[in-house]
Amino acid sequence: MTYPSIYLHIGGAWRAGSLPQTQCVINPATGATIAEYPLASADDLDAAVASAVKGLAVWRRVAPAERCRLMRKAAELLRTRADEIAALITAEQGKRLSEARLEVLSGADVIEWFAEEGRRCYGRVIPSRGPDSTCTALREPVGVVAAFTPWNFPINQALRKIAAALAAGCSIVVKGPEEAPASVAALVRVFLDAGIPADALNLVYGVPADVSARLIAHPDVRKVSFTGSTSVGKQLAALAGAHMKRVSMELGGHAPVIVCDDADIALAVKLLSVQKFWNAGQACISPTRLLVQEGVYDSFIEQFIAAARGVRTGDGMLKETRMGPLANVRRLQAMRSFVDDAVGRGARLELGGQRIGEQGYFFEPTVLSGVPVTARLWNEEPFGPIASIAPFKDLDEAVAEANRLPYGLAAYAFTRSAKAAHRIGQDVEAGMVAINSINVGMPEMPFGGIKDSGYGSEGGTEALDSYLNTKLISHTLT
């Protein structure tokens, strides 16, 4: 695999940034620098917005059926380039190659879903109050979008925003993730090669706080979409509020899992061990607070440890690897401090808990039981390969614990009782609740959080709503 040179895409051209300094891209499996990427200056950002304004004028007038055709072509191109792009993701983000390939292929499905939904952005005719009047509600693209996408799923997170914006007839300026610039650049090329007008899709990298401050305040930017941590999301939402911009925020989570006495424990262990160590736990919907009812607590832990022990950690490029390294040194330091804090407060370290080797950012699949409610791990999003387990007595206690934190993204439950499942579905405060499954995130499903996990949806029909304005035309014949 040859790692490409990284450029910004502004005004239909791939070019260097105007800031004199560059930043390094690091392969998290080796710790080695594999490339440098350019940084956009304020002038570059203004040029990107000016290009998007031009792109909007063209793209919003393209018939939805034609937009759909071009986007479906992009989906096909993405599929044909899956191997090449997957290798880039693994090189710069670390996840194992098969997961990276799946990310690309499922991304193609997401593009197709939005392409089709774009054809169905219907307005409506409202019965008018006079004989010579018509009253119509139109759905129009919101305008130029500024999108900020993270490194954990570099393709998937960027394309959910790009595809929804383009399907709605918007143009977009994307600030890609600093850790994984080549993957997002490859995605942008796919759209451009499919025939999307070059001005409709601009890509920048830069100093994150400077880029967001410039783009969000820019009068030609009408909508802001961010995926990342709750703390940064709150800063950007405040900035967007100050400039009255439409906002979608897909932020952190701390997903509770309620495993009841009557659950199919083998199924719960199988699904949760896959979901927990997928992408080394660096997923906003990762199961992070495993609440297990007392009757099955010991047996669940025993089976979960056995499953976690089988997760082979290594370079994502190797066939035998089931879990790659963490994406950056910050996550490695965070894991150590979470484990030390939890053990110091009385949790029992059942498995793992250590960095692996001195090269790269590998951390052992880790299981902690009896995690006290005071542990940082039980309160702050871990975003890493740590499963924390604690017992509960009855459903009231489990639901109260699930809702205790300010997060509200994903939640999971395992039970054979329809009554318990109904109660959990109704009472757990989360944007997504999966019962006896880990099935969330398909293109047709709403994807988003409540409370401190943000607002707006990145999936399902709801995702397009946030890229559309509703305009009333009330017309009386004279």
Ligand code: NAD
């Ligand atoms: P971070 O909050 O520093 O960065 C997350 C992302 O936000 C990065 O892509 C970064 O470029 C961007 N960012 C940071 N400051 C910004 C700013 N002022 N303006 C615009 N963009 C900005 O966190 P991190 O150390 O990279 O990642 C760890 C935390 O981020 C995790 O604990 C997790 O909560 C969160 N995260 C969440 C998701 C998600 O899918 N919701 C994805 C990645 C990271």
